[in-house]
Amino acid sequence: xxxxxxxxxxxxxxxxxxxxxxxxxxxxxxxxxxxxxxxxxxxxxxxxxxxxxxxxxxxxxxxxxxxxxxxxxxxxxxxxxxxxxxxxxxxxxxxxxxxxxxxxxxxxxxxxxxxxxxxxxxxxxxxxx
Amino acid sequence: xxxxxxxxxxxxxxxxxxxxxxxxxxxxxxxxxxxxxxxxxxxxxxxxxxxxxxxxxxxxxxxxxxxxxxxxxxxxxxxxxxxxxxxxxxxxxxxxxxxxxxxxxxxxxxxxxxxxxxxxxxxxxxxxxxxxxxxxxxxxxx
Numbered sequence: 148x149x150x151x152x153x154x155x156x157x158x159x160x161x162x163x164x165x166x167x168x169x170x171x172x173x174x175x176x177x178x179x180x181x182x183x184x185x186x187x188x189x190x191x192x193x194x195x196x197x198x199x200x201x202x203x204x205x206x207x208x209x210x211x212x213x214x215x216x217x218x219x220x221x222x223x224x225x226x227x228x229x230x231x232x233x234x235x236x237x238x239x240x241x242x243x244x245x246x247x248x249x250x251x252x253x254x255x256x257x258x259x260x261x262x263x264x265x266x267x268x269x270x271x272x273x274x275x276x
Numbered sequence: 277x278x279x280x281x282x283x284x285x286x287x288x289x290x291x292x293x294x295x296x297x298x299x300x301x302x303x304x305x306x307x308x309x310x311x312x313x314x315x316x317x318x319x320x321x322x323x324x325x326x327x328x329x330x331x332x333x334x335x336x337x338x339x340x341x342x343x344x345x346x347x348x349x350x351x352x353x354x355x356x357x358x359x360x361x362x363x364x365x366x367x368x369x370x371x372x373x374x375x376x377x378x379x380x381x382x383x384x385x386x387x388x389x390x391x392x393x394x395x396x397x398x399x400x401x402x403x404x405x406x407x408x409x410x411x412x413x414x415x416x417x418x
Contacts, residue, residue, distance in 0.1 A: 177375065177378065180371045180374075180375065181375065183368070183371070184368055184371065184372060187364060187368055191406065195406070195409060195410055195413050196413075198410050198413045198414050199413060199414040199415060202334070202337070202338040202341040202342070203338075205334055205341065206334055206335075209331070209334055218331075222327075225324065226324075229317070229320070229321045229324065232317050232321070233317075233318070233321055236314060236317075236318065257321075261324050261325060261328050262324075264328045264331075264332055265324070265327060265328040265331050265332075267332075267335075268328070268331035268332045268334065268335040269331060269335075271335040272331075272334060272335050
């Protein structure tokens, strides 16, 4: 028996597929890429403005609220974007379960450590001590 | 891995037929750019270590910061930073191209070809331009 014509594929997506997340991965990659374009431009401007400056001046600039907020946004957005991207690469190329899960875990560990360390550095520069 | 072998009626192993893959196609610019997008993405992934090192050093103190500045100023450091700049810009422009494609525009042979060339020319041009700006910001020729 064929389905009535007015039923859209949405009905089938309600279950959100085997991963139960539907197109979430794709969409999050896109959202973070759009944000990434803007934040990368901000990062480039910040880095160029810091070139050749002393440590004291760099600390003052990186710790100022506006710059620190932009840097934190860049770090958080990039961490999520690169976690999604590396996950996709791993799932494309690593097929043996043992290595696949090892790689997926390593991806999460790497992104957590690099992201948290970078964010912590910015927070310390902002709040001092 | 799936088992790509089957047995003939006599029991001998026979490889399963595998569909043709990358090796039979002539490399094209769009195809090369597709893999370069992944390669630059992976490079930037590990390049985030540099950003983390730089920020942690800045938060740690003048000595740690001086170490980073020494490394970034060395020949190998400059080469890594130059490559990092290009990878970042190329991945960004390539990403914008993918966002355009997500809107179902730019799939004509002519469109996708010029967009691909623009990504490459743009990333190289912007990298050189940024380094000139950076060089001048450092005080220019001394």
